[in-house]
Amino acid sequence: MTISIYATSFDAADAATLAAFWAAALGRDMNPGATPESASLPATDVDQPILFHGVPEAKTVKNRLHLDLITKDFDIDLARLLSLGATKLASFPAWTTLADPEGNEFDLIRG
Template sequence: MTPLHWKLVIDAADPHAQADFWAEALGYLVEDNSALIDRLLGLGHVTEADTVEAHGRRAWRNLVAVRHPDDPYQEETGIGLGRRLLFQRVPEAKTGKNRLHLDLHAPPGRRDAEVARLEARGASVLRHVEEPGGEWTVLADPEGNEFCVQ
């Protein structure tokens, strides 16, 4: 079997703000889909109402992805072919605990500094966990999605 390509999709009230937070948190790049959008606008497949300006370029209004800077991507579309998070606008707010979350691994001895860095960017600490198998801090991103820093 050929391995499948995948991305993690995260519902968001403000996909661009979430993408900016996670790009900074992970050291990722916000994808530049402007060439694809311009092509689709030119063909009449999408309208200006489907787009916004973000980071000085045309972007999709309701979705945006971040990708690892070392991973391949399609130059003609800007779409990453490796580690990606895609944020899509949804009308409903988050209502319960995540069933899936990210674990961020700080360098040895740097967990507290990493937690402080993420708090400065809009995350909030929910709790600190110490168990026989390890120790980590549970945080929430600006829209309340839980993640851990180990």
Template sequence: MNATTPAVSVMALTIDCADPATLADFWGKVLGREVSPGATAENAQLLAADPASGPRMFFQNVPEAKTVKNRLHLDLSTEQYEAEIERLTGLGAKPLDEIEVPGARWTTFADPEGNEFDLLTFGAK
């Protein structure tokens, strides 16, 4: 390996939260993934079935509450935009904003702990 070849990859996304088991359950339902056995009040994780399903997701308990907007958020893509908005809202996501531009449409949501994420669809008129 030479100095210009990266020797790292994204193993997981870690989300700080107040209730790891509950937030892992929410995201597991959103993404259709299983929560790893052994979730506790301190940490929980979603396993990635294969590289196409994305990185693992870790949820860890932290003492401080969320106070500002996320500096990193997930973008979810779908071809069934309206159905997914309904499904995500039913799981506990709170719609915050909706934007439509030529060729794309997205809704910004907050998960049960207030972490923002976007649902996008492309080809919107």
């Protein structure tokens, strides 16, 4: 088989702003030249690129796919993500479900 996943892509109202949130959240750099229409985080040694595409329509329903992030510093990273603009949606013993500034759900897992 020759198919593999190249990148994770997000549709966004403002690609540059959403990319800046995820760059800060993940401790990654943004590629230069970000605009409201297009932005990206480059691949790293362990992670694939993340692409952001400006679209005219707003997010209207729950994600069918989401990111699961894991951390050993759960309370510290939860507070940091909230300070970056994430919103807490639900809490469970092993994880918390959050939304990024454009409403895309993701989970922060105790590692």
